[in-house]
Amino acid sequence: xxxxxxxxxxxxxxxxxxxxxxxxxxxxxxxxxxxxxxxxxxxxxxxxxxxxxxxxxxxxxxxxxxxxxxxxxxxxxxxxxxxxxxxxxxxxxxxxxxxxxxxxxxxxxxxxxxxxxxxxxxxxxxxxxxxxxxxxxxxxxxxxxxxxxxxxxxxxxxxxxxxxxxxxxxxxxxxxxxxxxxxxxxxxxxxxxxxxxxxxxxxxxxxxxxxxxxxxxxxxxxxxxxxxxx
Numbered sequence: 001x002x003x004x005x006x007x008x009x010x011x012x013x014x015x016x017x018x019x020x021x022x023x024x025x026x027x028x029x030x031x032x033x034x035x036x037x038x039x040x041x042x043x044x045x046x047x048x049x050x051x052x053x054x055x056x057x058x059x060x061x062x063x064x065x066x067x068x069x070x071x072x073x074x075x076x077x078x079x080x081x082x083x084x085x086x087x088x089x090x091x092x093x094x095x096x097x098x099x100x101x102x103x104x105x106x107x108x109x110x111x112x113x114x115x116x117x118x119x120x121x122x123x124x125x126x127x128x129x130x131x132x133x134x135x136x137x138x139x140x141x142x143x144x145x146x147x148x149x150x151x152x153x154x155x156x157x158x159x160x161x162x163x164x165x166x167x168x169x170x171x172x173x174x175x176x177x178x179x180x181x182x183x184x185x186x187x188x189x190x191x192x193x194x195x196x197x198x199x200x201x202x203x204x205x206x207x208x209x210x211x212x213x214x215x216x217x218x219x220x221x222x223x224x225x226x227x228x229x230x
Contacts (some may be wrong), residue, residue, distance in 0.1 A: 005040040005157075007174070013210050014158060014174045021186035028182035028189075030132055030144075033059060035138045037112035038069050038104070041122075044129040045096050050087040058084055070110050072101035074216075096124025114138045127164050135181030143168045144184040148191025155195065157212045 001012075003189065005013070022028070032043040032053040039059070046055045062083045066072040072080075080094045088209060100122045104112060113119055119130035128146055135142035145164035153159045159170040175183055194201050200216055202208050 010158070011174045013072040014171075017156060017207050017210050018175065018179055018183050018186075021183065021190060021211070024206055025186045028185040030136055030188075032056065033047045034063075036068070037133060038101075039063050039067075040074075040133055040137050041100060041112055041125065041129065041130060042072070042097055044132050045100065045124045046087045046093055047087055048093070055087055058086055068105060068110065069101040069104040069112070072097055073105045075101075093124075099123030100125060112137070114140070127168070131168075131181075131184075135184075141177035141180045143171050144188070146188060147197075148188045148195075149184050151197060152187045152191050152195050153201070155211060155214050155216060157206075157214050 030044075032040070032047060033056045034040040034043050042062070043055055043059055055143070062080075065083070066075055066080070075098060077098060079092050080097060081090050084090050084093055084097075104110060106117070107121075112113045113122075114134070114137075116127070116130050116134065119125050119133060120127065131142035131144045134140040135144065145167045150162060150164070150167060151223055153167055153171060154162075158174065159167050161167050161170060171183075172180065190207075191197075196207050200213075202211075202213060203218070205211070
């Protein structure tokens with residue numbers, strides 16, 4: 001179905017999918033808890049290979065002891081490791097948190113920058129984390145690509161790419177900018193609840209009528225993809 005679509009038809013179908021997901025998930029927001037740009041960045045770094053619920057259990061104490069980049073930059077790494085150990089990969093995440101904090105203090109006066117170019121220069125920050133910050137903190141159009149978004153955009157026939165940057169470009173071509181962040185957040189929720197990797201629940205999916213189900217029944221691409229920076 002998707003291969004024969006014109007760009008106009010693809011945009012109309014993407015619009016219907018966007019509308020359907022908006023009805024299912026009206027509150028399109030990342031499920032991490034944070035209050036400041038630094039806390040958003042730190043929580044997103046911690047969310048790699050962990051659940052948002054698990055991250056939310058450790059960040060209250062972490063943010064109390066290290067509320068901003070300046071505090072984290074001067075932290076004792078062993079203590080940070082103790083605070084975040086339950087999120088997994090805690091040594092690497094500690095290095096990322098402290099490296100990010102030091103970069104922000106040294107190059108940006110302690111304030112999280114508001115551009116993609118600047119954000120991806122920060123240790124531990126890739127396009128996913130940068131887009132979360134741009135969309136949720138700075139209100140800029142930003143399309144977040146994680147494993148769920150990669151899987152669903154492919155199954156929906158919206159992209160043939162697996163690289164997050166290329167998926168962003170493909171989705172930006174068929175969705176209005178105002179929908180980029182909420183649509184990607186809704187795809188994440190739908191991927192967790194309905195369009196799961198191994199056995200999608202197509203029989204109860206509200207957007208099944210607009211989904212060509214590309215690759216369903218085959219090994220999920222993210223299982224073959226190498227781990228990338230978040």
